[in-house]
Amino acid sequence: MKNFFEKLARIDRRIIYLIVFISVTIPLLTRKGFKFEPLQEVKNAYDFIEKLPEGSAVMISIDYDAASMPELQPLLEVVLTHLFRNNLKIIMLGHWPLGLPLGQIALEKIAKEMNKKYGEDYVFLGYRPGVAAVILNMGKEIRGVFNSDYRGKPLDSIPLMKNIHNYNDIALLIGFEAGATGDYWVQFGQARFGLKIIITSTAVVTPDMYPYYQAGQIIGLIGGLRGAADYEILVNKKGFAYAGMTAQTVIHIIIIALILLGNIGYFALRRLR
Amino acid sequence: MIDLIFMWIAAGLTLAIFSFLYKDNPFYKLAEHIYVGSAAAFWFLYLWFFDVEPKILTPFKPLFKEYGFFKMFLHFGPEQWILFIPITLSIFMLLRFIPPSAWLSRWSIAFLVGMAAGLGITGSLQGYVIPQIQGTLLPLYTGDLLGSFNNIIIIIATVTTLIYFFFSKEHKGPLGILAKIGITFIMIAFGASFGYTVMARVSLLIGRIHFLLFEWLSFLFR
Numbered sequence: 329m330k331n332f333f334e335k336l337a338r339i340d341r342r343i344i345y346l347i348v349f350i351s352v353t354i355p356l357l358t359r360k361g362f363k364f365e366p367l368q369e370v371k372n373a374y375d376f377i378e379k380l381p382e383g384s385a386v387m388i389s390i391d392y393d394a395a396s397m398p399e400l401q402p403l404l405e406v407v408l409t410h411l412f413r414n415n416l417k418i419i420m421l422g423h424w425p426l427g428l429p430l431g432q433i434a435l436e437k438i439a440k441e442m443n444k445k446y447g448e449d450y451v452f453l454g455y456r457p458g459v460a461a462v463i464l465n466m467g468k469e470i471r472g473v474f475n476s477d478y479r480g481k482p483l484d485s486i487p488l489m490k491n492i493h494n495y496n497d498i499a500l501l502i503g504f505e506a507g508a509t510g511d512y513w514v515q516f517g518q519a520r521f522g523l524k525i526i527i528t529s530t531a532v533v534t535p536d537m538y539p540y541y542q543a544g545q546i547i548g549l550i551g552g553l554r555g556a557a558d559y560e561i562l563v564n565k566k567g568f569a570y571a572g573m574t575a576q577t578v579i580h581i582i583i584i585a586l587i588l589l590g591n592i593g594y595f596a597l598r599r600l601r
Numbered sequence: 602m603i604d605l606i607f608m609w610i611a612a613g614l615t616l617a618i619f620s621f622l623y624k625d626n627p628f629y630k631l632a633e634h635i636y637v638g639s640a641a642a643f644w645f646l647y648l649w650f651f652d653v654e655p656k657i658l659t660p661f662k663p664l665f666k667e668y669g670f671f672k673m674f675l676h677f678g679p680e681q682w683i684l685f686i687p688i689t690l691s692i693f694m695l696l697r698f699i700p701p702s703a704w705l706s707r708w709s710i711a712f713l714v715g716m717a718a719g720l721g722i723t724g725s726l727q728g729y730v731i732p733q734i735q736g737t738l739l740p741l742y743t744g745d746l747l748g749s750f751n752n753i754i755i756i757i758a759t760v761t762t763l764i765y766f767f768f769s770k771e772h773k774g775p776l777g778i779l780a781k782i783g784i785t786f787i788m789i790a791f792g793a794s795f796g797y798t799v800m801a802r803v804s805l806l807i808g809r810i811h812f813l814l815f816e817w818l819s820f821l822f823r
Contacts, residue, residue: 345622352803352810398808399801425647426640455651460720476655515728516720531801535794542755543736545728552797553804572807579803 330600337593344586351582355574361566362574366558369541373526373548374410374562376500382415384499385492389513390422390431392506392530399530400504401430402568403556407502407528408438410563412449417488419498421453421474423462423509428455431504432478447486454478459512467495467521495521500547505529505537514540528555605820612817615809657684758786 366374380386388407392400411418420435422428432452439450446452453474456462465472470493476482483489491497501523503513510527517523524547527537531552541549550559553576556569617632660680664673694709696702737759739752764776765783772780 342623348806349810352807353814356807356811356814395805398811399804425644425651428647455647456656457648457652460724461716464720478651480655511729512724515724519724519728519732531797531804535790535797539733539736543732545732545736552800553807554800568808568811572804572811575807576800576803580799583799 330597333593333596333600335593336589337597339586339590347582347586348579351578352575355578356571358574359571360574361570362577364557364561364573366561367555369549369551370555370558370562371548373528373550374559376524376526376547377410377414377416380414380416380499383417385417385419385488385497386411387498387501388418388420388431389501389503389509390420390427391424391509392430392504393424393426394430396427396506396530397430398568399553399556400506400528401434403528403550403559404431404434404504405438406556406560406563406565406567406569408434409442409565410559412438412442412444416499418450419453419488419492420450422455423459423512424506425455427504427506447481448488451486451488452478459509460516463512463516464520467517467523469493495523498523500524500526502526502528505533507533510537510540514545518545526550608817608820612813615813619809657688660684757782762786 377386388404390404408418418435420431422431435450435452438444439446444450454477456473462473466474470489471483474483477486477489495501495517501513501517503510503525505527506529510529510533513523513525513527518525525545526548527540527546528550529537529552531554534549534551534555537546537549537551540546550556553569553572557573560566560570614632614635617628620626621629661673661684664676664681667673668676690709690712693705695706697706737755739755741749741753741756743749743752761779761783763783765772765780765787767776767780770776
């Protein structure tokens with residue numbers, strides 16, 4: 329009996345990895361999804377975008393990199409599809425140089441699918457260092473920070489940018505956050521200039537963003553794979569996030585079961601001693 | 602063809618990283634070094650093409666082309682002269698590598714610290730502290746039971762958590778009870794945060810396995 333509980337309390341980590349691997353692989357292979365109701369904070373984000381008038385400018389900030397790609401890249405593609413479907417104009421920039429090419433790849437892919445033209449329907453500004461300073465200066469004049477797009481083309485020669493000078497001309501900012509840049513957007517963009525913000529974040533960052541949502545500083549919050557799956561349901565474009573939620577749920581159940589087993593083993597051993 | 606090569610590289614590197622789960626090995630180390638090296642190179646290129654070139658070099662280019670290096674200084678306008686401030690501060694920062702003149706870098710650091718403190722204080726007050734206080738001043742009765750309960754929880758959690766961080770008096774008696782309630786809320790917050798962290802890590806795993814199964818392996822068996 330003691331041996332059994334000892335084994336239970338000290339399961340080899342490689343066995344746990346194997347169980348986790350199998351638990352992720354099987355749901356992904358079977359591709360069985362299940363029904364769930366999108367969260368209110370995600371619905372708010374979706375509804376706000378739905379109500380934006382055609383031709384409104386939406387700024388997208390890419391503040392993540394390859395390490396957060398599985399969580400945020402599929403969501404970025406769905407959000408871009410939604411924005412282009414509603415004929416909104418997209419201005420993409422970012423504060424994480426390693427992530428900007430990911431943003432550009434998604435933007436070009438979805439723009440091609442939706443027959444959108446560079447310079448008229450979307451523009452890619454690129455990167456400037458100095459997060460807070462960049463956000464503050466764009467509130468006065470975007471050209472003060474980005475005098476050209478990523479190809480070096482002056483902003484005044486781009487039709488989409490002709491009448492866009494600062495946050496007064498931006499209907500919404502959507503920040504894709506894997507770190508603290510979302511805080512800067514809220515603290516400088518929203519608090520000082522009244523910029524309307526939707527935050528989409530990795531699951532690690534999401535708990536830090538809820539106070540902003542609760543205080544009404546951001547309109548909507550799309551957090552982690554769950555948020556992405558919710559948004560896929562709302563946009564009616566079920567993809568990776570929706571499929572991944574089954575695997576996510578199975579893994580959570582297994583983690584809880586393993587914690588329980590470990591605790592049973594620990595307490596049983598303590599009693600036997 | 603190029604996509605195929607990159608897919609194989611990505612799959613190989615993913616498997617090399619996964620091999621660490623068994624134990625530390627040269628494949629993992631190779632993948633780790635490739636990631637760090639390529640990230641550093643990428644940072645350098647991005648800073649050059651998106652910052653140094655457009656913000657520092659481009660304003661000088663037309664004058665340099667027209668008048669040459671020495672005569673261009675006679676034709677500088679305010680746009681060019683003002684750039685000498687960041688250029689000088691940048692050079693000062695690099696002087697840290699030359700010990701006799703390393704002290705000059707303190708000017709750049711002083712500028713950075715001052716700017717960061719100024720931005721941080723105003724940003725935190727205007728964008729965090731005041732809106733969050735406003736967000737906590739909630740009615741105890743909203744008309745619906747769930748909303749009222751939610752508001753009461755937020756208020757109790759905020760007040761008791763603040764009491765937990767009040768160290769000027771020993772946590773005994775009513776203060777001790779309130780501090781204990783506060784630490785319970787803090788633990789719940791940590792638990793929620795940890796739960797989200799687990800979800801994030803599992804999402805990354807799902808992403809990689811999805812890539813291996815549906816992009817790499819499905820290509821192999823096509």
